[in-house]
Amino acid sequence: MKLYNGMSSNGARVMIYMAEKGIEIPTHSIDLMANEGQTPEFLKVNALGQVPVLQLDDGRYLTESVAICRYLESLHPSPNLFGETPEEQAFIEMWIRRMELWLFNVAGDVGLHEIEFFKYRVDQNADYAAYCRRTLVERLAWLDGEMADGRGFIAGDTFTMADIIGMTLLFIMGFTQIEIPATLTNVVRWQKAMLSRPTFPQMPG
Numbered sequence: 001m002k003l004y005n006g007m008s009s010n011g012a013r014v015m016i017y018m019a020e021k022g023i024e025i026p027t028h029s030i031d032l033m034a035n036e037g038q039t040p041e042f043l044k045v046n047a048l049g050q051v052p053v054l055q056l057d058d059g060r061y062l063t064e065s066v067a068i069c070r071y072l073e074s075l076h077p078s079p080n081l082f083g084e085t086p087e088e089q090a091f092i093e094m095w096i097r098r099m100e101l102w103l104f105n106v107a108g109d110v111g112l113h114e115i116e117f118f119k120y121r122v123d124q125n126a127d128y129a130a131y132c133r134r135t136l137v138e139r140l141a142w143l144d145g146e147m148a149d150g151r152g153f154i155a156g157d158t159f160t161m162a163d164i165i166g167m168t169l170l171f172i173m174g175f176t177q178i179e180i181p182a183t184l185t186n187v188v189r190w191q192k193a194m195l196s197r198p199t200f201p202q203m204p205g
């Protein structure tokens with residue numbers, strides 16, 4: 001297997017996942033800041049020009065960070081990060097989707113619509129970016145209510161893939177300088193725990 005990866009929030013999901021599991025895979029680094037994702041050579045790997053991509057031993061290219069982690073989980077089931085029982089798996093899946101679709105994507109859109117580098121990726125819209133900033137804080141307040149039962153992690157009492165999505169959410173919030181309001185004490189407690197994990201990605205530079 002070979003991993004194509006680069007410094008990015010979605011790429012970080014796979015890096016954190018592998019570090020948490022102690023998995024090592026030869027990695028081909030793609031310099032996204034130098035637009036290496038758009039070279040004809042890399043577009044043959046992923047026509048969307050995005051990382052991460054896992055090349056399987058039969059040559060096929062598997063994209064999508066969560067699909068890659070799920071595949072690695074089936075090869076390396078322990079420690080378990082996607083749940084064991086049908087109920088654990090279903091609730092972790094629920095939280096993976098909530099963290100990604102409800103929180104991470106809106107935070108990602110702040111970056112896409114505000115950061116100069118992305119101006120060739122989307123038609124940047126400052127009003128939409130401001131809406132995403134407000135919406136993210138409202139949704140973090142929702143998450144705080146969900147976590148008011150005192151759980152240590154997003155999906156319950158153990159660290160799972162849903163926390164990894166959350167770590168990459170915190171990572172992009174660092175880039176876009178969005179702070180969690182101190183009143184959201186449950187989310188702040190979880191944030192502190194995530195930031196202190198040795199696998200939390202370092203900001204570049």
Ligand SMILES: N[C@@H](CCC(=O)N[C@@H](CS)C(=O)NCC(=O)O)C(=O)O
Pocket residue numbers: 008009010011032035037038049050051052063064065066121
């Ligand atoms: N849904 C995909 C998203 C992948 C994605 O958006 N990757 C971004 C980095 S976070 C990328 O490679 N962008 C390349 C570019 O904009 O040049 C996943 O979860 O892997």
